[in-house]
Amino acid sequence: MLSIQLNNLGKKFNREWIFRNLSYTIEPNQKLLISGGNGSGKSTLLQVLSGFVTQNEGSVDYKIAGDSERAIPLEKTKDYISFASPYLQLTEEFTPVELIEHIKIYKPFINNLSASEVLDMSGLSAAKHKFIKQFSSGMKQRLKLAVAILNDTPLLLLDEPVSNLDRAAIKWYRDLITKHSLNRTVVVCSNAIEDDYFFCTSELNMADYKPLKTQF
Numbered sequence: 001m002l003s004i005q006l007n008n009l010g011k012k013f014n015r016e017w018i019f020r021n022l023s024y025t026i027e028p029n030q031k032l033l034i035s036g037g038n039g040s041g042k043s044t045l046l047q048v049l050s051g052f053v054t055q056n057e058g059s060v061d062y063k064i065a066g067d068s069e070r071a072i073p074l075e076k077t078k079d080y081i082s083f084a085s086p087y088l089q090l091t092e093e094f095t096p097v098e099l100i101e102h103i104k105i106y107k108p109f110i111n112n113l114s115a116s117e118v119l120d121m122s123g124l125s126a127a128k129h130k131f132i133k134q135f136s137s138g139m140k141q142r143l144k145l146a147v148a149i150l151n152d153t154p155l156l157l158l159d160e161p162v163s164n165l166d167r168a169a170i171k172w173y174r175d176l177i178t179k180h181s182l183n184r185t186v187v188v189c190s191n192a193i194e195d196d197y198f199f200c201t202s203e204l205n206m207a208d209y210k211p212l213k214t215q216f
Contacts (some may be wrong), residue, residue: 001028001065002072002080002154002185004049010057011044018044019209020057026185028065033197034189036206042189043085045206046159049187050083064154079107084148085159086141092133096124096143099132103147110152110180122146123172137164145173149180156181159189161196170195 003026010020018041026032034042047053048060051074062072062080072080091099100115109118119125122142132140141164148156161177162170174195177186181199190196 001183003028003063003065003069004155004185005061005063006058007061008058009045009048009055009060011041011048011053011055017211019206020211022058022209024204026187028185029183030185030202031181031200032185032187033200033203034187034206035192035203036210038191040206040210042206043087043159046083046085046157046187046189050081050157051077052083062155080153081155081157082107082148082151082153083157083159084141084144084161086137086144086163087159088144090132090140090143092131094132095129096122096132097128099143100147103151107151107153109150113150118146118150121150121176123169138166138169141165142169142172146176149176154184156184156186158186158196160191160193161188162193174198 006022006024006026009022011018022045034045036042044053048055062077064070064072094102096119097115100118104115113121119128124139124143127135127139132143135143145161148158161173165173177199186200188197188200
């Protein structure tokens with residue numbers, strides 16, 4: 001299992017600090033909600049955790065927990081992380097099977113699931129021969145969630161997971177994450193939509209790390 005130490009973390013765009021002085025330890029197997037209003041830096045923090053965005057201040061340290069705790073080199077962290085977000089783009093010229101097969105080359109799925117089995121569990125088998133560019137926004141989100149949740153990684157990052165999902169798909173998400181969030185660290189960003197984070201047991205509120213005024 002994975003732990004993450006955030007050390008005096010700060011991120012700014014141009015001259016505006018989005019958050020600053022953020023120190024926090026995400027423990028192994030923790031189910032953490034990142035909360036806060038629009039513009040509070042929830043998604044930005046999640047992108048920093050994923051390595052897609054670099055912080056301006058501080059550091060993020062990843063460690064494998066166990067009898068002999070060891071640090072993960074920065075260039076290797078992507079191997080331990082699965083990430084799903086509405087704004088992440090899929091390769092739309094692929095079919096879902098082609099996409100899953102491609103991802104499987106770099107990151108295995110739990111229980112060595114095949115592409116066909118992952119697709120079955122996503123509920124999208126009827127669309128297996130369609131190009132992803134023909135998918136609705138809800139179908140794309142379901143595919144992103146299935147791939148991220150079913151990847152065999154110790155850290156799962158989810159940004160507003162029920163975005164674009166209808167009620168039936170939300171139930172599907174709740175069932176899937178309940179079954180596959182055990183024995184891994186999960187971090188969820190949400191705009192106070194309980195279906196996103198119903199399984200989380202701790203909370204980090206970004207309002208606590210928002211500077212009162214612009215700092216240089």
